[in-house]
Amino acid sequence: MSLPQFRLLRPRALNEAIDSLATHEGNVRVLSGGTDLIPSMRQKLFEPEYVLDLHGVTELRGIRPQSDSAVEIGALTTLSAIEKSSYLRRHFSVLTEAAATVASPVLRNMGTIGGNICLDTRCLWYNQSLTWRKGCGYCIKKDGDLCHVAPGGTKCWAAFSADTPPALLCLNAQIEIVGPNGTRRIPLKEFYTGDGEKYRTLLPTELVTRVFLPRESADYHGVYRKLRVRGSIDYPLAGVAVVMKHSNGQVEDARIAMTAVNPAPILVQRAGEMLIGKVIDDALAEAAGDIAARTAKPLTTSALTPEYRREMIRVFTKRAVLAAASN
Ligand SMILES: Cc1cc2nc3c(=O)[nH]c(=O)nc-3n(C[C@H](O)[C@H](O)[C@H](O)COP(=O)(O)OP(=O)(O)OC[C@H]3O[C@@H](n4cnc5c(N)ncnc54)[C@H](O)[C@@H]3O)c2cc1C
Structure with missing residues (x-):
């Protein structure tokens, strides 16, 4: 599963990071260690245009x-x-x-x-590849409107x-x-x-x-x-x-x-x-x-x-x- 294309932003200070989030609002994901974000991006759960890498914000x-x-x-x-x-x-x-x-x-x-x-919430029907999720008709949490866990429900139970x-x-x-x-x-x-x-x-x-x-x-x-x-x-x-x-x-x-x-x-x-x-x-x-x-x-x-x-x-x-x- 390949990573989607994105632009990496590497702020050096907290105010720079906040400015970047405001500038790219809705189209940017925050990366700290990346141990959950990167696998999730490979599964195409997130496909942001920008990734904001916080590593350089040493004050945090x-x-x-x-x-x-x-x-x-x-x-x-x-x-x-x-x-x-x-x-x-x-x-x-x-x-x-x-x-x-x-x-x-x-x-x-x-x-x-x-x-x-x-950390994002997890579910058997969500933490899967795009092909897998597509095959099951997606779910409320991502791209769909049905819940496989609570059929008929309108709330996500991840x-x-x-x-x-x-x-x-x-x-x-x-x-x-x-x-x-x-x-x-x-x-x-x-x-x-x-x-x-x-x-x-x-x-x-x-x-x-x-x-x-x-x-x-x-x-x-x-x-x-x-x-x-x-x-x-x-x-x-x-x-x-x-x-x-x-x-x-x-x-x-x-x-x-x-x-x-x-x-x-x-x-x-x-x-x-x-x-x-x-x-x-x-x-x-x-x-x-x-x-x-x-x-x-x-x-x-x-x-x-x-x-x-x-x-x-x-x-x-x-x-x-x-x-x-x-x-
Ligand atoms: C094989 C495997 C096993 C795992 N096992 C466990 C486990 O046993 N227990 C467990 O708790 N976790 C587990 N994890 C998940 C993960 O490793 C940890 O939860 C880790 O603490 C996530 O931190 P991170 O810095 O890598 O987060 P990232 O992956 O960088 O970010 C996680 C999410 O938080 C957001 N985010 C990160 N930092 C900030 C911030 N400062 N402000 C706002 N949003 C932010 C990101 O945008 C993303 O949505 C596992 C992961 C893998 C791949």
Whole structure:
């Protein structure tokens, strides 16, 4: 599958990048590590006239601890840098653990946290070659108007399938977005729409530039568990992140989030809240797993059945809660 023709834009500064996005609005795609964009372009899911390569915008790279244990992470920071950061491992271990499960070492050397947050939603009927999609009559997400996953439906159910967002949601992360009208900072959970087609609230002229982890979320015990077909290199088909803080043997705070089973990564608020003030045991961890499984809405977007993926959300939530409690 050959790459479509495009013109490469290589800005050296953030304002130059934003200017380019505004100039070529609607006809340009952003490239960070390119580990998802390039395969998608080969499949002709995107055929932009321009590709905006952010590599030269060095101000968007790096992990910057703040004086109060909070941290700022540039959108171009690679997943390897996050995985290997001793600061993040010490204070925000759920993020380093989730980053370490993404794809393979080579892809983590290229792939960035910004690209992971912005990752396109995935579906068996979408992530295919042009010939394959044409043979099936296309779908709502690209070039068609029918959904093979929810026949008769008008909404796209492609699954959001990146590993770091559930960890970031558990840490109450915020993201910075920059566009021609200035800079805004929003909680990550407001970034996702829950619609597989228009899955994020980012304007075509905007970039995700930074991720902020607050001091209040530092030093929670964190665990990430993930289901995938090939253990050494694959997107999640179900993923659960859990963070927990203890005092006097009881849970002072707990948060649970999941990925790859809905069109957005989701905080399962009720499952986290039910643990607060309790001592974790098998039954409690199982009850949290039941709530998470009921919140998951996997459909036939992948090779594994929805029933199996939902069951694995239950199992992983239980295991992750028990593991976070014993950390
Ligand atoms: C074989 C294989 C296995 C994979 N396995 C996993 C996996 O296990 N888990 C997982 O999470 N991912 C996986 N991926 C996908 C990918 O490698 C990662 O999600 C990676 O983090 C994407 O980052 P990137 O910088 O390469 O993004 P890119 O490919 O550069 O971009 C991804 C998308 O985000 C947009 N984008 C990128 N940066 C920005 C920005 N700063 N602002 C606005 N939009 C932006 C791009 O336009 C594009 O739409 C896999 C990919 C492959 C090829």
